[in-house]
Structures are given as C-alpha cells and as structure tokens.
Amino acid sequence: xxxxxxxxxxxxxxxxxxxxxxxxxxxxxxxLDRFQSVQKDIxxxxxxxxxxxxxxxxxxxxxxxxxxxxxxxxxx
Amino acid sequence: METxxxxxxxxxxxxxxxxxxxxxxxxxxxxxxxxxxxxADPDPRSPPRLDPRAVQRIAALPQAKVIHGIGGPxxxxxxxxxxxxxxxxxxVRAFDARWYSEHxxxxxxxxxxxxxxxxxxxxxxxxxxxxRAAARTIRLVQGYLGQRIAVxxxxxxxxxxxxxxxxGAFVALVQELADCDLLLDLHNIWTNARNGRQPVADFLAxxxxxxxxxxxxxxxxxxxxYWLDAHSGPVPSPVLDLAREVVPRLPALGAIxxxxxxxxxxxxxxxxxxxxxxxxxxxxxxxxxxxxxxAIGARAGDPSRSAHPRAAAPCAPQAFEDCLAxxxxxxxVALNSPxxxxxxxxxxxxxxxxxxxxxxxxxxxxxxxMSSRYLIxxxxxxxxxxxxxxxxxxxxxxxxxxxxxRAFAHWLRGRSISAPHLHSLLDYDLAMLGAGEADGPQPxxxxxxxxxxxxxxxxxxxxxxxxxxxxxxxxxxxxxxxxLRT
Numbered sequence: 001x002x003x004x005x006x007x008x009x010x011x012x013x014x015x016x017x018x019x020x021x022x023x024x025x026x027x028x029x030x031x032l033d034r035f036q037s038v039q040k041d042i043x044x045x046x047x048x049x050x051x052x053x054x055x056x057x058x059x060x061x062x063x064x065x066x067x068x069x070x071x072x073x074x075x076x
Numbered sequence: 077m078e079t080x081x082x083x084x085x086x087x088x089x090x091x092x093x094x095x096x097x098x099x100x101x102x103x104x105x106x107x108x109x110x111x112x113x114x115x116a117d118p119d120p121r122s123p124p125r126l127d128p129r130a131v132q133r134i135a136a137l138p139q140a141k142v143i144h145g146i147g148g149p150x151x152x153x154x155x156x157x158x159x160x161x162x163x164x165x166x167x168v169r170a171f172d173a174r175w176y177s178e179h180x181x182x183x184x185x186x187x188x189x190x191x192x193x194x195x196x197x198x199x200x201x202x203x204x205x206x207x208r209a210a211a212r213t214i215r216l217v218q219g220y221l222g223q224r225i226a227v228x229x230x231x232x233x234x235x236x237x238x239x240x241x242x243x244g245a246f247v248a249l250v251q252e253l254a255d256c257d258l259l260l261d262l263h264n265i266w267t268n269a270r271n272g273r274q275p276v277a278d279f280l281a282x283x284x285x286x287x288x289x290x291x292x293x294x295x296x297x298x299x300x301x302y303w304l305d306a307h308s309g310p311v312p313s314p315v316l317d318l319a320r321e322v323v324p325r326l327p328a329l330g331a332i333x334x335x336x337x338x339x340x341x342x343x344x345x346x347x348x349x350x351x352x353x354x355x356x357x358x359x360x361x362x363x364x365x366x367x368x369x370x371a372i373g374a375r376a377g378d379p380s381r382s383a384h385p386r387a388a389a390p391c392a393p394q395a396f397e398d399c400l401a402x403x404x405x406x407x408x409v410a411l412n413s414p415x416x417x418x419x420x421x422x423x424x425x426x427x428x429x430x431x432x433x434x435x436x437x438x439x440x441x442x443x444x445x446m447s448s449r450y451l452i453x454x455x456x457x458x459x460x461x462x463x464x465x466x467x468x469x470x471x472x473x474x475x476x477x478x479x480x481x482r483a484f485a486h487w488l489r490g491r492s493i494s495a496p497h498l499h500s501l502l503d504y505d506l507a508m509l510g511a512g513e514a515d516g517p518q519p520x521x522x523x524x525x526x527x528x529x530x531x532x533x534x535x536x537x538x539x540x541x542x543x544x545x546x547x548x549x550x551x552x553x554x555x556x557x558x559x560l561r562t
Contacts, residue, residue: 019546021519022526026551029508032527032534033445054231055299055306055431057339058438066452066536 082140082174082331084357087292087307090130091338096137098350102357106139107177107290107333110167111147115510116478123159124476131170142290142331143173147475148217150227151200151250152182153393155213161220168221175330177226177259177290178217180210180250185394185401187409194401195473196432199232201389201396202240204249209393211253218256226289227251228259231267231305233424236274239389243274244282251284257328258283261292262318263305263335270303280322286367288326293319293356294335300427307335309344310352319359324366332360390415404428405472436473436480437464443481443509446533447488447501453538454495463488478509497522497529504530507551519548 085105086092089112096103113131114124134141145164148156156164156178168176181197200206218225229247236242241249243265251258260283262276269276293316295309311319311334323329334353336344389396391413399416402409403425411417419425441448452460467487474480485502503520522529524542526549532539 019548020525021548021550023550023552024527024530026508026553029530029551032530054337055297055304055308056435056438057306057308057337058442059434061339062441062449063452063457066449066457 081329081360081363082142084332084353084360085139085334087144087333087335088134088137089338091341092336094341094346095336095344095349098346099353100350102354104139105142105331105333106134106137107142107144107331108134108167108171108173109146110143110164110171111145113167114163114476116476116482124163126163126167126170135171140331141171141173142333143168143171143176144228145176145178146197147183149179149181149183149197150214150217150225151180151210151230152213152397153209154182154184154397155216158220161217165221175226175257175289176221176223177228177257179230180227180247181230182397182401185398187398187402187407191472192398192401192405192407193473193475194404194428194432195436196404196428197230198397198400198404198428199230199234201391201393202237202243202246203389204241205389206393206396207241207246207249207253210250214250214254214256218254224255224257226257226259227254228292229261229264229283231261231264232273233271233302233427234419234422235272235424237389237418242278242282243268244279247279248283251287256287257289258287259290259292260288260322261294261305262322263292263294263296263311263315266312266315266318267296267303267305276318285322285325286327289328289330291319291323291326291329291332292335293332300430302424302427304431307337308340309336310349311356316352316355316359319356320362323359324362324364325368327364327367329360329363332356404432406433406468407472432473433464433468436468439477439480440464440484443477444485444502444505445508446530447485447498447505449533449536450497450501450538451493451495453533453536463491463493481509482506497524500526501529501533504549504551519550522547522549 083102083104084099085103085107086095086099088106088108110126111124113127113134115127116124143164145156148160148164150156164176167173179197180200182200183195183197184191184193186192200210214225214227227250229243232243240246247258250256265274265276265279268274269279293311294305294307295311296304297306297308298304299306319332323332334356336349391399396415396419399409399419403420406429409416409420411420448460451463467484470487471483474483485506488502489499500520500522503518504526507518507520520526523546524544526547528542529539
C-alpha cells in the first residue's frame with residue numbers, strides 16, 4: 001500500500017506491496033508533451049469531424065518532431 | 077436576415093489567440109467551425125453534444141459570431157441528417173450567430189447498401205441535374221432551419237470535363253434554384269484556376285455577386301503538382317488583389333473571414349499577418365462602392381452566359397457521388413462504365429485519397445498521441461504507416477475525430493502487436509480525450525512506473541529504465557485536492 005502526493009507529478013514512489021496509485025492532473029499531463037503546436041486546454045477534447053477540405057499538417061509535424069527528437073537537432 | 081456588415085475576422089480555432097492579438101481592433105468578426113466543439117459522448121450510441129466550456133469561452137470574445145459547417149455539406153443529392161441540423165440550430169442559438177454557412181460539396185456516398193464516408197469534401201456532379209440535386213438539398217436545409225444559408229464555393233482538384241457546366245455557371249444555377257446566399261472563397265476559386273480549371277475572371281462574371289454574403293481568404297501550399305487550399309498562412313498577393321477588385325462590387329457583403337489553421341501559428345510571422353489583416357480591413361471599407369447596375373435584358377449571374385446550356389453528365393448525381401466517395405475512401409469500385417473509368421483515372425483521385433488519409437493520420441497522432449508515438453518509436457514509422465493502411469482498408473472514416481481515434485484504438489487492441497505498454501497507453505490517450513469508459517473515469521493500469529514512460533514519450537524518445545510493478549494512474553480534472561486511497 002502506498003500513498004502519493006496528488007499535486008505532485010514527479011513522485012518519489014515507494015515500492016508498494018501491491019498496487020501504487022498515482023494521480024496526474026490533466027493540466028500537468030498536457031505539459032508532459034514537449035511538442036504541442038496548439039494550446040491543449042480545449043483542443044485536448046476537440047471533437048472535430050473526420051472531414052477535411054485542405055491539407056492536414058499534424059502527421060507531418062509529428063514525424064518531424066520524432067526525427068528531430070531522436071537526432072537531437074532543433075524541433076521543426 | 078443580417079444586413080449590417082460584421083467586418084473582418086478569422087475562422088476561429090483554439091490556438092489562434094496570438095493571431096487575434098496581432099489583428100487587434102481590426103478583427104470584429106469570428107466564424108466558428110462549430111462541429112469542432114461538438115464532443116463525442118463516451119457512449120458511441122449517443123449523439124455528440126456542444127462543449128459548454130467552448131461556448132462559454134467563445135461567447136465571451138468581443139467579436140460578432142457566424143457559424144460555419146464542414147460536416148454537413150449541402151452540395152450533394154443527400155443532405156445532412158435532421159439530427160445534425162438540430163445541433164446546428166442549437167449551435168446558432170448558443171453562439172448568437174448571425175448566419176450559418178456550409179459547403180457546396182458532399183462527403184460520402186453508398187456502396188453495397190452501406191454508407192461510405194470519404195473523409196474529405198468532394199466536388200458535386202457539375203451538370204444541371206447536379207445543380208438541381210444540390211438546390212433541393214439546400215432548400216430542405218433552409219426550410220428546416222427557417223433561414224437562408226450561405227453556400228461556400230469549393231475547391232475542386234479534379235480535371236474539368238467536357239460535359240460539365242463551367243464552375244461559375246454551376247454555382248450561379250445553384251444560387252438561382254436554391255435561392256441561397258453565397259460564401260465566395262476567393263482562395264478556392266484561385267486555387268481551382270491555378271490547377272487548370274476555370275479562370276477567376278470568368279467565374280466571377282458568371283455568378284450572382286449580389287448574393288455574396290461572405291468572403292473567405294486563405295493561404296495554401298504546393299503539393300504533388302497541385303496548389304492546395306491548406307489554410308497555412310498569409311493570403312497570396314494575387315488573392316488579395318482579387319479581393320481588392322471584387323469587394324467593391326458586392327452590395328450585400330456581410331463579412332470577410334481569413335482561414336488559418338492553428339497548427340501553423342508557431343511557424344508564421346504574426347506581425348506580417350497582422351499587417352495583412354489591416355490591409356484586408358481597408359479592402360472591407362470599399363464594399364459595395366462600385367456595384368454595377370443590372371444589365372438590360374440579362375440578370376446578373378445568368379448561368380446561361382458563357383456556360384454549356386445543354387451540359388449533361390453521363391451519370392446521375394447519386395451514382396457519381398457513390399463512385400467518387402468510394403474511390404477516395406479506397407474501396408473497390410466497379411468501373412463498368414466509361415464515365416466511372418474516366419473518373420478513376422483522374423490524377424486528382426490520387427491526391428484526394430492522399431489528403432483524406434493524411435487527415436486520418438493526423439487525427440490518430442493528435443488524439444492517440446502517446447500510443448502512436450510509442451508505436452512509431454518502438455517499431456518504426458514504416459510499421460506504423462502499415463498499421464494505418466491496414467486500418468484504413470478495413471474501415472471508412474468515422475463521423476467524429478474522437479470516434480475515429482476510438483475506432484483505431486479498438487482495432488489496435490484486436491491485433492497481436494508486441495509492444496508491452498500499448499494497451500495502457502491507449503487507455504491513457506482515450507482518458508485524456510474524455511473518450512474512455514462510458515460509466516466514468518477508471519484508473520489506468522500500467523505494469524511500469526507510468527510517469528517515466530509518459531515523460532519520455534513526451535520528449536519524443538523511448539524510456540531507458542522503467543521501474544516495474546503494478547501501477548494505477550488516475551487523471552484528475554483539476555489540481556488534485558483529494559487524497560488517494562491505495
């Protein structure tokens with residue numbers, strides 16, 4: 001049994017006998033992602049239709065981010 | 077009917093706040109792509125609902141609002157559902173919107189008796205039967221909503237065909253038959269001309285300028301030999317010149333909206349864009365200052381002028397829509413007629429398929445961020461792209477991005493993928509979207525210390541060492557105040 005400080009993300013976890021429960025505030029969870037091209041407070045729940053009229057850049061940006069992160073060069 | 081001009085504004089997305097700031101007081105109107113704020117219910121059987129937080133936040137912005145749809149296009153023989161229109165009507169009320177606009181396009185069809193979603197706005201059959209079908213749809217929508225709507229001139233990546241009405245003549249005929257207003261997208265018609273369709277001047281000579289309620293301006297990019305309506309940044313100079321030329325000729329213009337997607341904001345010169353928005357404000361001030369008197373013996377926008385009065389396609393609108401939607405969705409199509417074969421061989425089909433799939437890939441990496449990033453880092457981009465291709469072959473696009481993400485997650489769970497943390501990360505991503513269990517948030521089980529895993533993926537890398545064990549992660553909506561029991 002273990003108790004965590006819910007407001008802290010970087011927890012010094014004690015090894016539990018069974019299950020360790022961790023609280024992660026959503027605001028902190030959004031900040032874990034180093035590549036956010038837009039603010040996520042609403043977009044995290046954006047329900048936009050799966051329909052498009054132009055060119056969606058999200059896939060390309062994500063690929064570039066991962067390549068850059070691995071090669072340790074500048075992001076985008 | 078709104079008669080006062082609203083001025084210049086943006087098509088609003090969360091994340092455009094820096095551009096709103098750059099535009100300053102010159103921005104007096106916002107166009108809301110409202111389906112972006114319809115949330116999928118965790119229960120897939122329930123209809124989406126308008127996000128009350130978004131309404132509260134957007135309604136508080138000082139600009140006037142209009143509503144723009146993308147998910148219920150009105151240019152085909154099958155219109156949006158009544159449930160969809162009910163949500164549109166509720167959204168108009170919620171945002172106190174001055175008017176509602178939709179696309180002169182369609183986005184799906186039927187194959188083997190089942191609905192097919194193309195995932196992309198597609199050009200309608202451009203002959204008289206197609207115009208009648210679109211007008212019938214628009215009239216039904218207007219009748220149900222009890223108001224005139226503005227119909228947007230679309231982009232068309234297909235090559236022009238001999239049996240087609242010219243682009244402007246088709247729009248003019250729809251305007252006349254439907255008695256609707258027009259959302260004139262100058263970047264779209266410039267894009268069409270640049271890609272080999274009708275010259276802009278001819279298009280403008282054929283449509284009824286007195287019905288133009290709204291203008292869209294945008295930027296684009298070159299891609300696979302086409303110019304794309306990508307909403308990617310500044311308005312090209314020739315499109316601004318077009319606005320300077322046409323705005324004074326528009327007696328009923330109510331607003332000019334600039335389309336920029338928020339994903340591009342970090343890479344744009346906001347100061348230059350702000351300056352461009354002020355230029356557009358100066359163009360707005362010239363609206364209606366040079367309206368030509370109606371020509372004697374001819375109506376403005378008479379579709380018979382410079383058109384093909386006997387234009388008739390070798391197929392009916394529904395057959396065309398079913399064929400094009402299936403081709404773009406990548407479904408097998410029986411090409412047993414010359415027109416279907418001709419359509420399948422159009423180089424624009426490959427582009428449309430690519431764009432629709434790129435959009436679906438964007439939905440996945442944006443909504444299932446940690447899961448997809450983990451799979452890409454674990455197995456490589458080619459393997460992940462292979463998974464996407466297999467998924468796309470098995471399922472058409474879903475009507476909501478959140479539903480698409482949930483469908484891909486469900487599909488992934490049914491595969492034998494050797495990636496130990498995948499199921500936990502799928503649970504995490506869905507919980508972040510609020511698209512997890514229908515009966516409320518559930519703890520997410522990990523067999524390693526979860527924060528180390530999430531932090532590493534957030535930095536775009538796989539974790540090096542993770543403490544093994546039984547962990548349960550609970551997402552909390554605010555800075556957690558309550559102690560957790562273990």
